[in-house]
Amino acid sequence: xxxxxxxxxxxxxxxSLLLPLVVRGDYHLQVLFRIYLFAALGLAWNLVGGYAGxxxxxxxxxxxxxxxxxxxxxxxxxxxxxxxxxxxALALVFALLIGGVSFRLRxxxxxxxxxxxxxxxxxxxxxxxxxxxxxxxxxxxxxFHNHVQRSFCYCAIxxxxxxxxxxxxxxxxxxxxxxxxxxxxxxxxLSVGVNTARTKLNALLVSAAFTALGGALYGSLFLFIVPxxxxxxxxxxxxxxxxxxxxAGTLAGPLVGALVLESASELFKSVFQEAxxxxxxxxxxxxxxxxxxxxxxxxxxxxxxxxxxxxPGEAR
Amino acid sequence: xxxxxALQAVLNGILTGALYALVGMGMALIFGVxxxxxxxxxxxxxxxxxxxxxxxxxxxxxxxxxxxxxxLVLFGxxxxxxxxLLRPIHGQSDFMQILLTLGIGLALTDGIQLVFGADYHQIxxxxxxxxxxxxxxxxxxxxxxVSFAIAVAACGGLYFVVMHTMMGxxxxxxxxxxxxxxxxxxxxxxxxxxxxxxxxxxxxVAGCLxxxxxxLYPGVGDQFTLKAFVIVVLGGMESIVGAALAGVLLGxxxxxxxxxxxxxxxxxxxxxxxxxxxxxxxxxxxGSQRA
Numbered sequence: 001x002x003x004x005x006x007x008x009x010x011x012x013x014x015x016s017l018l019l020p021l022v023v024r025g026d027y028h029l030q031v032l033f034r035i036y037l038f039a040a041l042g043l044a045w046n047l048v049g050g051y052a053g054x055x056x057x058x059x060x061x062x063x064x065x066x067x068x069x070x071x072x073x074x075x076x077x078x079x080x081x082x083x084x085x086x087x088x089a090l091a092l093v094f095a096l097l098i099g100g101v102s103f104r105l106r107x108x109x110x111x112x113x114x115x116x117x118x119x120x121x122x123x124x125x126x127x128x129x130x131x132x133x134x135x136x137x138x139x140x141x142x143x144f145h146n147h148v149q150r151s152f153c154y155c156a157i158x159x160x161x162x163x164x165x166x167x168x169x170x171x172x173x174x175x176x177x178x179x180x181x182x183x184x185x186x187x188x189x190l191s192v193g194v195n196t197a198r199t200k201l202n203a204l205l206v207s208a209a210f211t212a213l214g215g216a217l218y219g220s221l222f223l224f225i226v227p228x229x230x231x232x233x234x235x236x237x238x239x240x241x242x243x244x245x246x247x248a249g250t251l252a253g254p255l256v257g258a259l260v261l262e263s264a265s266e267l268f269k270s271v272f273q274e275a276x277x278x279x280x281x282x283x284x285x286x287x288x289x290x291x292x293x294x295x296x297x298x299x300x301x302x303x304x305x306x307x308x309x310x311x312p313g314e315a316r
Numbered sequence: 317x318x319x320x321x322a323l324q325a326v327l328n329g330i331l332t333g334a335l336y337a338l339v340g341m342g343m344a345l346i347f348g349v350x351x352x353x354x355x356x357x358x359x360x361x362x363x364x365x366x367x368x369x370x371x372x373x374x375x376x377x378x379x380x381x382x383x384x385x386x387x388l389v390l391f392g393x394x395x396x397x398x399x400x401l402l403r404p405i406h407g408q409s410d411f412m413q414i415l416l417t418l419g420i421g422l423a424l425t426d427g428i429q430l431v432f433g434a435d436y437h438q439i440x441x442x443x444x445x446x447x448x449x450x451x452x453x454x455x456x457x458x459x460x461x462v463s464f465a466i467a468v469a470a471c472g473g474l475y476f477v478v479m480h481t482m483m484g485x486x487x488x489x490x491x492x493x494x495x496x497x498x499x500x501x502x503x504x505x506x507x508x509x510x511x512x513x514x515x516x517x518x519x520x521v522a523g524c525l526x527x528x529x530x531x532l533y534p535g536v537g538d539q540f541t542l543k544a545f546v547i548v549v550l551g552g553m554e555s556i557v558g559a560a561l562a563g564v565l566l567g568x569x570x571x572x573x574x575x576x577x578x579x580x581x582x583x584x585x586x587x588x589x590x591x592x593x594x595x596x597x598x599x600x601x602x603g604s605q606r607a
Contacts, residue, residue, distance in 0.1 A: 055411045057418070101595040108353040108410045112545050113594055116587040119542060123584035233538070237418065244415060278426035284419025288412050289404060 066215025333567025364520025
């Protein structure tokens with residue numbers, strides 16, 4: 001079974017790596033980029049929201065830290081490599097602050113605190129024109145100069161692959177089982193000796209690091225960013241919806257979610273123009289009411305049920 | 317910056333704060349009775365504003381007369397939304413409930429955008445230009461005073477319903493113990509649907525009162541959802557009196573922030589207060605100390 005998964009993953013990676021060569025035109029390449037980018041972001045969110053069961057609606061904070069980090073650190077004259085390290089460090093500091101405040105609390109407080117923190121950053125970025133360019137925005141250096149769209153696509157694929165590999169390793173490790181134990185029952189996890197606050201924080205740190213790299217990629221592709229674009233609550237929502245739609249707490253969920261949501265949103269954009277976010281709201285309602293385990297989880301439990309129905313027949 | 321400027325800012329803050337109090341009370345009611353953090357709260361307020369706007373532009377009835385009708389319509393909508401969407405996921409984790417109300421809010425906001433477009437709207441009637449003077453230095457515009465008066469009356473009415481009616485008693489029973497209350501003959505879903513409807517109607521009425529002094533666009537509710545979070549956390553999540561006091565406090569803090577640091581910092585200060593309260597006094601500053 002495990003070998004099957006590995007073969008699937010490698011085949012998927014091979015197809016992914018070939019796709020940008022086959023797909024023609026900047027528009028289609030950009031849609032492809034969005035799909036892989038949000039797959040990576042959804043996978044990162046999934047560690048906290050899916051495996052640990054902690055609803056974060058403020059991942060824009062790390063996304064924005066990545067995009068603004070790249071812009072600000074390179075403008076300060078730092079080389080690209082160091083800027084990348086620093087922007088990840090910045091996101092980790094934010095994750096420490098958010099997690100430190102809110103992981104001691106139960107219930108809806110974590111979700112509320114994540115939103116609040118992201119909104120503080122949003123307002124700060126708007127109001128510090130000397131550092132962030134304020135509402136006017138700031139220039140982000142180009143990571144690539146030749147075959148721009150295709151190169152970004154490859155970067156997004158690599159990021160998604162790395163996030164997938166990290167999730168696969170974590171979900172089979174002691175750390176991963178701790179996370180799932182916390183999701184199922186925090187008190188029981190605590191009583192058998194899981195340091196719940198520390199474990200949740202570690203998951204958030206890994207998640208924040210990947211999200212920041214995604215944000216940096218996004219910012220660099222557009223070359224110019226404003227707070228309402230990379231630090232808005234819409235980004236946080238989109239990341240969460242990708243993972244929930246595909247299946248929170250499953251390995252393949254965010255990949256499927258990104259493919260479905262980003263394609264659906266492109267289709268909607270051509271029909272409804274400004275109101276294309278309508279699809280997000282409707283999909284969320286449908287997922288919560290009819291597909292609480294997401295597409296991947298729903299299909300998996302359907303298959304399990306069918307297998308169970310078949311099994312007694314064969315035994316006879 | 318002299319004393320009168322500060323006084324004027326405090327007064328403005330109290331006027332805004334009464335509207336915040338109303339928004340926050342609706343949110344606190346829904347949380348207290350249902351344990352649902354209503355992420356669609358601002359969207360319902362926005363819906364109330366659009367309803368009042370349509371009423372005004374089509375029939376000429378201004379929001380100060382039209383708000384009971386808008387409240388009634390939105391009460392019905394809230395009641396139906398509870399029975400249709402929220403009731404099926406009753407008892408599930410707050411994770412799912414938050415996502416559901418978030419989805420409802422997004423769908424409402426973008427549905428309105430689809431119908432009315434993204435343009436800004438404002439309404440105008442003679443009262444809006446009037447200014448009331450207190451002494452030489454302090455003045456407030458008349459519509460703010462009317463909105464304030466109606467908001468205070470609505471807050472008082474809501475308090476009365478919670479404390480002195482059967483529905484209010486049932487709601488308090490459910491808030492105290494949601495397992496024992498149904499055993500005492502309380503029809504859980506009927507009571508919850510009623511209070512969800514009333515919470516939605518409260519937000520819509522606040523929207524009606526805001527329309528004459530603000531402007532209208534599909535995303536106008538988003539900031540109020542966020543402010544309602546801050547208010548209920550400050551007030552102690554389920555306490556309606558706490559929410560009312562926190563609303564007024566927030567109004568004053570925002571007004572003073574705007575005066576001394578600039579309008580654009582107001583929301584950031586809200587959230588810094590929010591995070592401080594969450595980390596230092598998670599039971600809220602007006603609420604009991606349990607979280």
